[in-house]
Every structure is written in structure tokens, then in C-alpha cells.
Amino acid sequence: MLAWMLAICSLPGWAQVNYHIEITEPEHHLARITLTLPTSPAGEVVLQLPNWRTGRYQLLPMADGIRRFQAEDGEGRTLAWRKSDRASWTVSRSEPGALKIQYQVHANELGDRSRHIDDSHAYLNASGVLMYAEPWRDSEAVVSLSVPESWRSDSGLKRLGAHRFQAADYDVLVDSPIETGLHQHFEFxxxxxxxxxxxxxxxxxxxxxxxxxxxxxxxxxxxxxxxxxxxxxxxxxxxxxxxxxxxxxxxxxxxxxxxxxxxxxREDHLSLMSTAAHELVHTWNVKAYRPRGLVPYDYQNDNYSRLLWFAEGGTSYLENFWLLQAGVMTHEEFLSRLAERIQRFMARPGVSEQSVAEASFDNWIARGGDYGNNHSVSIYSEGFMASWALDLWLTKGGSSLQALHQALYRQHALPESYGEADLRRLMQLLTGRSAESWWRQNVEAPLLLPIDAWLEQLGLSLVWPEAREWDPGWQLGEEGADLLTGVRRGSAAWEAGLTPGDRLVAIEGLRWQPGDWAARLGDPEPDQSVTVTLFRRERLITRELPWRVQPKGAPSLAPLASTTATQRAAFARWTGTPWPFDSEPGK
CATH class of the missing domain: 3.30.2010 (Zincin-like)
Structure with a gap:
């Protein structure tokens, strides 16, 4: 590798890589890419497209959208090449000089947020569009676009012209998508x-x-x-x-x-704003400082870390605090969303099965769905709860989660990174207390959280609706609402042996229809069961389903009838806002 780099550096103009993106057939989602390496030594040059994109910790088949690959030298002579693995193209050359690569990209992956082209715009994430060669990864890159005349181009990259941008290196390029097309545009x-x-x-x-x-x-x-x-x-x-x-x-x-x-x-607007807050938090937490397993990015392979719960769940935890402090969200709206988080956490069987550290490492292979809900946790939702535990632990030690994030930014900003030991060291530095025991209980082990005690410290209580409804413990698909797509571990349906793929036919001899089954069947005693008829592998079978009920609707968070000055002060420190309720002061 040293000889390779010396050979490159000895040639003039080696520091800049040029890309040209020509939107050739937008209605068919096609673009033509030209990549120019001004200098290249003799031998083999490997061009690669990333196998994943930042922000999504899963491998993606992005190279499948590449066709019509060709390579030429500086004189326009065709060079031999071969596809050497799923996302690599190896070009062979007998003498040094410029290298021009051209290929076609099909871009219709809007939901993946990797690339999308149509007749009104193009969203271009470099990881799904622009190849790189590892020896030039640190080189400056310039991207120019040929687009319809009425289109406007923008990016977080440095602007060189109306449709021309500059990146310090490929890592900056990958982290700065280009949006071009017909838009409404605002500035502040x-x-x-x-x-x-x-x-x-x-x-x-x-x-x-x-x-x-x-x-x-x-x-x-x-x-x-x-x-x-x-x-x-x-x-x-x-x-x-x-x-x-x-x-x-x-x-x-x-x-x-x-x-x-x-x-x-209002609900949709707040959902949008929560997302915007989440992504803005990420500008510091993940983009400015990130766990060691993600520095530097390895674009061809899984990037393992046991701290994704903090990177993602910790970001989810902060998003609504920022909206509350900004005055975008009311206290009632903030607490309603927290109550929903608590309800989902309490209802997820996987909480007792997997730690947030394990979920972080395994996120690259996480299946989700019925198995994930029953046997796994999420780096987002359970990472949120672990971050809440961390927040209260830091506060009890006289510090704050805000102080921890500021310390990470000041001490571990890129190109540095941080590991688990660094995080525990900062926790101890900020509080004067060892973080080892807390870490074992809340990060290395499945979460067992004293939520009611936490809420009481903050002058709050979780209030469940008095009304009850039937709780079979299954999830139904859209098709006819009779297909089981999930069965919650420990639920009535689980104990009855029901499984995803079963198709409901009848309950107590009455044809299955989604609706209020408690009203149709009366109100069975808690120790009774109902007969469920269903199809499994095209055969009609019956199962006895225990009759269970749960609170009808979501819980809410409300202030205690009587609160102390200590509780109200704790709430104010926690939210960064004054106590908003008119509850009777305690003695």
C-alpha cells in the first residue's frame, strides 16, 4: 500500500477526484455517472460502491442498480475490467495516467433514502450513486450535475456553482446528499x-x-x-x-x-417536528461524535458497536425535550408521548430477553417483526428507556445528560471516537461515582426499570383508563383482518398455541369479524376461555383461548395530587422548563 500511495502522490493533480452526474432519463429513474481520477499508477484499480449507507445499520444491495460500466485511460482507450465482488469493479492498466470510469445508475429507492430520480427531482446520496477508490478516499472531490433547466440543486456540500459542489473527501461526500429539482425553498x-x-x-x-x-x-x-x-x-x-x-x-x-x-x-405536525428534532440532535450525537466501531466508516462491511442504543436511542430521548424547551410542544403533549413510550416498553416481551448492548451489536442482523418483539429490543425504543435511566442517574450524582453530551463533543469529536470505557469514565468524572454497577444493570443486562419510582421523584404518576377491553395478544394483518402476523409472548394467544400465519375463522362458533368481541360474547369470567377456530396450513383446527382484559386505551401521565418543592424542582431540572401544573404543595 505504501508503494501504491507513493506512486499516486508522485503524479500531478492526484488530490482531486471529479464526478459528473447527468440525469439522462428522469422518467425512467436513470443517470449517467462519470468519475475521473486524474492520476493512477499502472496495475489494478478497484472501484467500489458502499454496501450500506450511514444512518441505516443494514447492508443494502445498492450495487444492483449499476449497469453499463466502462473504463478508459486518459487517451480514451478502453481498459479491461472485471466485477470482483458484490460492489467492486477491478480495472487493469499497463501504464500510469488518468482514469475515466462511466456507468449507469438506476435510482428508484426513495424509501431507502439512498437514491431517487424522477421527472420532478433527484435525491442523490453518494453511497448509492458515486463509486470510490480506497487510495483516493481522502482526496478532495468535486461533483457537477447536468439537470433540466428549471431544476435547482442544493446540498450541505460547499457550493461552487449552481449545480457544482465540493467535498473535502469521500467521507464528507457520503454524508452530504444532493437534492436537485423543483422545490419550495426557505431560509432563516x-x-x-x-x-x-x-x-x-x-x-x-x-x-x-x-x-x-x-x-x-x-x-x-x-x-x-x-x-x-x-x-x-x-x-x-x-x-x-x-x-x-x-x-x-x-x-x-x-x-x-x-x-x-x-x-x-396537530398530531402529524408534531410527528414531523419530532423527526426534525431527532435528526438535528444527530448533527452532534453521531455525526460530530460517534462510537469507536463507526470511526472510520467501513463502507463494505458491517460496522459493529455496542453503543448504538446511546447513539440512536439517546437521540430519540432528547428530541421531544428540545421541542418542549423550544415551545413547539406543550407539556401535555410531551407527557402524552412519554406515556406512550412507557406503555410500549411495558408491553414488549423482548425486554426481558436482550440487553441494549446486545441489541446494538446485533442491529445489523435484527429481524424485527414478531420474533423481534418477543425476543429482542430496539436500539431506538429501549435505547430511549436506557437513556432515561442514564439521565436520572447523572442527575442524582449532581450532573446531567446535557453535561455528558457536551463532554463527548468536546473530548471525542471526529476524527476521535469513544468507546464504552470512555462513556463510563465521563459518567464517573461528572458525578464522582463509579458507573460500573449502573452499566451492568442497565446496559449489559435486560432492562428492569423502576418507572413508578422515577415518576414519583418527578411529581408524576402513570394513570391507566378504568375501562377494560379484550386482550388476545395477537396482531392482525391488513388482508381481511383475519391473518395473524404476530403473537405476543406470554399472552392468551401465545398460551393457546396460536402463531403467525394462522387465519381466524370463528370465535365461539360465530364467524370472525374484527370488532368488539366483549360485547358479542358477553363478559366471561377471568378464568374462562373461548373457543377459537382457525385455518393452519389449510386445515381447520380449534384452540381454547384464555379470556383476558387490559385497560382500554393508552395511559396518561398526570401530576400527583400533592407535590413537594423537591419534586417540582426535579421536574424542572429534568425537562429544562418550569413546573407547569397547579397541584397542591405537599407538607
């Missing part, structure tokens, strides 16, 4: 930083309201990190789509996708 300024907001697609969104709340959110994010920023400008890309949804964070930008008619209601 907060704390010396420039923010841009692009809307692509028609929808029932109120762009002015969204931009107003993003401005308040941006100010809150800056305050959280003591006005220390990893960016000078930031780009929000919002897609109004047909069905797909999700978001991805980048070094100084994000893309957020929502169904086009899911913006207008």
Missing part, C-alpha cells in the same frame, strides 16, 4: 448559522409554520450544546411522498420523508 438565520429548508412534492403541509418551528428548534439545539456547533449552515430536505416515510441524518443536513397528506393535523 439563528445564532450566526444559516438554515435552508427545501420542500419537494405536493402535500397538505403549512410550509410557513414548519419553518417557524424549525427556527425555534434550531435555537434550542444551539443552547443545549453551549452554542458550540459542528456546522456553519444546515439544510432540511422535506419530501412529501406517496406512502414511504422515514428520515436520515447527515453531517450538516437531513432528509425527512412523510406521506403527502400526513402534515396538516
Amino acid at each position: 438565520h439563528v445564532d450566526g448559522r444559516d438554515y435552508r429548508v427545501l420542500f419537494w412534492g405536493e402535500g397538505n403541509y403549512d410550509a410557513g409554520k414548519i419553518v417557524e418551528d424549525l427556527k425555534a428548534l434550531a435555537a434550542t439545539g444551539g443552547r443545549y450544546f453551549g452554542r458550540e456547533y459542528p456546522f456553519e449552515s444546515y439544510l432540511f430536505i422535506i419530501h412529501a411522498t406517496d406512502g414511504v416515510r422515514g428520515a436520515t441524518e447527515y453531517r450538516n443536513s437531513t432528509v425527512i420523508q412523510r406521506p403527502r397528506w400526513r402534515f396538516a393535523s
Whole structure:
């Protein structure tokens, strides 16, 4: 490798890689890519496309969208090449000089947020579009685009022209998607930083309201990190789509996708804003400082870390705090969402099966679905709960989660990274207490959380509805609402031996229809059971299902009837906002 690098550096102009993206047939999702390496030694050069994209910890078959690969030298002579693995193309040459690579990309993976081209826009994440050669990974890159005349291009990259951008290296390029097309465009300024907001697609969104709340959110994010920023400008890309949804964070930008008619209601607006807050938190937590297993990125293989629960779940934990502090979300809305989190946590059987550290390492192979719910936890939802535990532990020690994040940013910002021992060291430094016991109980072992005691410390209680409803413990698919797609471990359906794939036919001899079965069957005693008839492998069978009920509807979080000054102060420290309720002071 040293000889290779010396050979490259000895040639003029080695420091810049050039890409040209030509949107050739947008209606067919096609683009033509030209990659130019101005210098290349004799021998083999391996061009590669990443096997995954940042922000999604799963391998993706992105190289399948590459066709019409060809290689030429500086004189335009065709060079021999071969496909050497799933995402690598090896070019052979007999003498040094310039190297030009051309290939076609098919881009219709909008939901994957890797690449999408149509007749109104193109969203181009470099990991799904632009190849790299490892010896030039640290070289400066320039990207130019040929697009329809009416299109406008934007990116978190340094702008060189209307459709021309510059990246310091390939890692910056991968972390700075390009959005080009027909958009609504807005700008605002907060704390010396420039923010841009692009809307692509028609929808029932109120762009002015969204931009107003993003401005308040941006100010809150800056305050959280003591006005220390990893960016000078930031780009929000919002897609109004047909069905797909999700978001991805980048070094100084994000893309957020929502169904086009899911913006207008208060609930939909808050969902959008929670996503925006999540991605803005990521600008520090994950993009500015990240776990050691993700530094540097290995674009061809799994990038293992036992700290994804903190990187992702810790980000999920902060998102609504930022919205509350920004005045975008009310206390009632904040507590309602927390109550929903608690309900999901308490209802997930996998909580007793897997630790958040194990879930972090295994996220690359996580199956989700029925098995995941019953035997696994999520780096997002259970990572959220572990981060809550961490927050309260730090507060009890006289510090805060905010202080921990600020310390990580100041001490472990890229190109540095942090490991589990670094996190425990900072916890001890901030509190004067050893973090070893807490770590074993909450990170290395399945979560067993004293939620009621936590809430009481904060002057709150979890209130469940008095009404009850039948709880069979199954999930139903969309098709006719009779197909079981999930069975919760420990539930009545689980004990009766039901399994995903069973198709319901009747209960107590009455034809199955989704609805209020308690009203149709009366109100059986708790120790009774009902007969369920179903098809399994095309054969009719029956099972006895224990009759169980649960609270009807979601719980809520409410202030205790009587609270102490200590509890109200703890709530204020926890949320960063004053105690909002008129409860009777305690003695």
C-alpha cells in the first residue's frame, strides 16, 4: 500500500477526484455517472460502491442498480475490467495516467433514502450513486450535475456553482446528499448559522409554520450544546411522498420523508417536528461524535458497536425535550408521548430477553417483526428507556445528560471516537461515582426499570383508563383482518398455541369479524376461555383461548395530587422548563 500511495502522490493533480452526474432519463429513474481520477499508477484499480449507507445499520444491495460500466485511460482507450465482488469493479492498466470510469445508475429507492430520480427531482446520496477508490478516499472531490433547466440543486456540500459542489473527501461526500429539482425553498438565520429548508412534492403541509418551528428548534439545539456547533449552515430536505416515510441524518443536513397528506393535523405536525428534532440532535450525537466501531466508516462491511442504543436511542430521548424547551410542544403533549413510550416498553416481551448492548451489536442482523418483539429490543425504543435511566442517574450524582453530551463533543469529536470505557469514565468524572454497577444493570443486562419510582421523584404518576377491553395478544394483518402476523409472548394467544400465519375463522362458533368481541360474547369470567377456530396450513383446527382484559386505551401521565418543592424542582431540572401544573404543595 505504501508503494501504491507513493506512486499516486508522485503524479500531478492526484488530490482531486471529479464526478459528473447527468440525469439522462428522469422518467425512467436513470443517470449517467462519470468519475475521473486524474492520476493512477499502472496495475489494478478497484472501484467500489458502499454496501450500506450511514444512518441505516443494514447492508443494502445498492450495487444492483449499476449497469453499463466502462473504463478508459486518459487517451480514451478502453481498459479491461472485471466485477470482483458484490460492489467492486477491478480495472487493469499497463501504464500510469488518468482514469475515466462511466456507468449507469438506476435510482428508484426513495424509501431507502439512498437514491431517487424522477421527472420532478433527484435525491442523490453518494453511497448509492458515486463509486470510490480506497487510495483516493481522502482526496478532495468535486461533483457537477447536468439537470433540466428549471431544476435547482442544493446540498450541505460547499457550493461552487449552481449545480457544482465540493467535498473535502469521500467521507464528507457520503454524508452530504444532493437534492436537485423543483422545490419550495426557505431560509432563516439563528445564532450566526444559516438554515435552508427545501420542500419537494405536493402535500397538505403549512410550509410557513414548519419553518417557524424549525427556527425555534434550531435555537434550542444551539443552547443545549453551549452554542458550540459542528456546522456553519444546515439544510432540511422535506419530501412529501406517496406512502414511504422515514428520515436520515447527515453531517450538516437531513432528509425527512412523510406521506403527502400526513402534515396538516396537530398530531402529524408534531410527528414531523419530532423527526426534525431527532435528526438535528444527530448533527452532534453521531455525526460530530460517534462510537469507536463507526470511526472510520467501513463502507463494505458491517460496522459493529455496542453503543448504538446511546447513539440512536439517546437521540430519540432528547428530541421531544428540545421541542418542549423550544415551545413547539406543550407539556401535555410531551407527557402524552412519554406515556406512550412507557406503555410500549411495558408491553414488549423482548425486554426481558436482550440487553441494549446486545441489541446494538446485533442491529445489523435484527429481524424485527414478531420474533423481534418477543425476543429482542430496539436500539431506538429501549435505547430511549436506557437513556432515561442514564439521565436520572447523572442527575442524582449532581450532573446531567446535557453535561455528558457536551463532554463527548468536546473530548471525542471526529476524527476521535469513544468507546464504552470512555462513556463510563465521563459518567464517573461528572458525578464522582463509579458507573460500573449502573452499566451492568442497565446496559449489559435486560432492562428492569423502576418507572413508578422515577415518576414519583418527578411529581408524576402513570394513570391507566378504568375501562377494560379484550386482550388476545395477537396482531392482525391488513388482508381481511383475519391473518395473524404476530403473537405476543406470554399472552392468551401465545398460551393457546396460536402463531403467525394462522387465519381466524370463528370465535365461539360465530364467524370472525374484527370488532368488539366483549360485547358479542358477553363478559366471561377471568378464568374462562373461548373457543377459537382457525385455518393452519389449510386445515381447520380449534384452540381454547384464555379470556383476558387490559385497560382500554393508552395511559396518561398526570401530576400527583400533592407535590413537594423537591419534586417540582426535579421536574424542572429534568425537562429544562418550569413546573407547569397547579397541584397542591405537599407538607
